[in-house]
Amino acid sequence: METLFAITIGILVAASVYLFLARDLPRMLIGFILLGMAVNLLILVAGRIGSIVPALVPAAETALLQGTANPLPQALVLTAIVIGFGLAAFALMLIVKSQRLMGTVIPEEMGEAEGDEAATGVALPGEPDRRKDAA
């Protein structure tokens, strides 16, 4: 079972790394979501899998019985899924906004936050304006 998990996690990570290499943001976001899934599986395995006895305390007992499944990784994964979903939703909204405002979802084509102008200020009188030369 661990082997199967390991292979699945490996495939997910490989796919996400491939997507991270893409130039456009939606692909990178999908890569992030896949990587999140891989890590969720990793946490599940880290908590030891094997038992299929549900983590419920029987009516007469006060503690979990021996051999029940570990409930903690499930709680962790649940938290991580919720957080990951929230972050992905926010990132997606940013991407949509960038498409609307700048008409592109490729970071290199934006050049709003970085670039010569932002770095050097504006050309002083008498100095060649590099922006015009480029255009």
Add this chain to the structure above:
Amino acid sequence: MQLLLIAPLLIPLCAAGITAIFWSRPDIQRPIGLAAACLLLGSSVALLSAAWAIGPLVGQMGGWRAPFGITIIIDVFSAIMLVITGLMAVAVAIYAMGPGAVERDKAGFQPLFHSLILGVAGAFSTGDIFNLYVWFEVMLIASFGLLVLDRTREQIDGGLRYVMLNLVGTIFFLMGVGLLYGLTGTLNLADIARLAPEIENQGALAAVGVLLLIAFGAKAAVFPIFNWLPAAYHTASMPVAAIFAALLTKVGVYAIIRVFTLIFAHDTAFFGPIIGVIAMATMVTGVFGAASHYDVRRILSFHIISQIGYMLVGIALMTPLAIAGSVFYVVHHIIVKANLFLIAGVIREEGGFFGLRRLGGLWVTKPLLGLLFLIPALSLAGLPPLSGFWGKFAVIRAGLEAEAYILAGVALSVGLLTLFSMIKIWNEAFWKAAPVAPTGTVKGDEPPATRWTRRERAASYVPIMALAALTLTIGLWTEPFAALSMAAAEGLLDRQGYIEAVLGTPQLAELTGGVE
């Protein structure tokens, strides 16, 4: 006592909730926000004096015994960080009433600002590594919102870079947490610290350490994962940039210091040189990055990176003096750097621009601003008798004592280059004559549309003066601050004390109201 322990979490949480309810009423939001920030500062000071007097304060949430529940632990180091968080919250809450306040508040600045403070305070006070992850996320999502507050093209672009890199950082953190849980079977930091030296597979533990170093390093903007910071910070509105510069990267530094003194302290031989090299590279790349820029905000952003390197020296060397130096440096840096960003906002209001080439002559028209700029600027460069000198002095002396001569030499020369950068801002913005009729517009650097009112001017100048006075105080009356840093360092190196404080002392039973 129990209530005081969670006061730094409750206060910003309530403030965020209440200001969110009064979404369209800035007149109600502002006093509430300022009051919450003052309360936070007050409760943090109370916590610091308590932690100073009786050692680490521990509370088990919900009465669940450690290591099963979530532990809140505030030792001297955490308390120092909480006090400085409160201080920054007050300063920025006042400054945010300055120019542009109306637009900011309409966009939801207040609830997001307090959520950010909540995340930061939570990260400083938790004793549970998964809980630390959750606080990181609270902080992160609030910072995403704050960064793109004005929704300009520039901000969306900068925001995307910031968001994407930080998302990957959080995944690394989660991966590290998962593997650490697999190795130790616990998430409580004290319990992990107890078990870590006994783990058979030390190689796997080192791998976890590297994963966490990448995750925290991405937050702290260390070499080579700092690119998001200069791409994003200068696009934010000035109060937001100031609080980011003050707190966000420092949460990463805090996490590195906390985790590496607790969990990986027995493996200094492996991590020491790695962190040392990272520290040097961070210092050097940051300062050279700053040298090539002419926008005040971008110069300051690059200097954040450079200064992070100094804070890592303590963890690289792991001697008491080095760690005390790091703690002192973090405190000094937060005050000085936030103040420089606040001053950058005022430079724009007074001089019209952020770009150095279009600024000039401010010394003639605004000598007070010039003086106020010189205090944090020279402190950042490490000139005596300002606070930065003592921070650098402690770090470099620790380096020489540990015979890490290259590290100490790099730290010294980077200080010199920092001075060069600060003098550049001084020469261009204050000293040189104002350029004749600056023409053309640059995205994100348009002159302010309206002149500011007296009230706005007061709101901008008061926090700057207060922080400058604090910088002078730390510089001239260093002893209590140095003693606090030493106490924090001793607490950090006393792993056994931390473990015992969390995992069972009489004090614990008392704090949890006798639930055993």
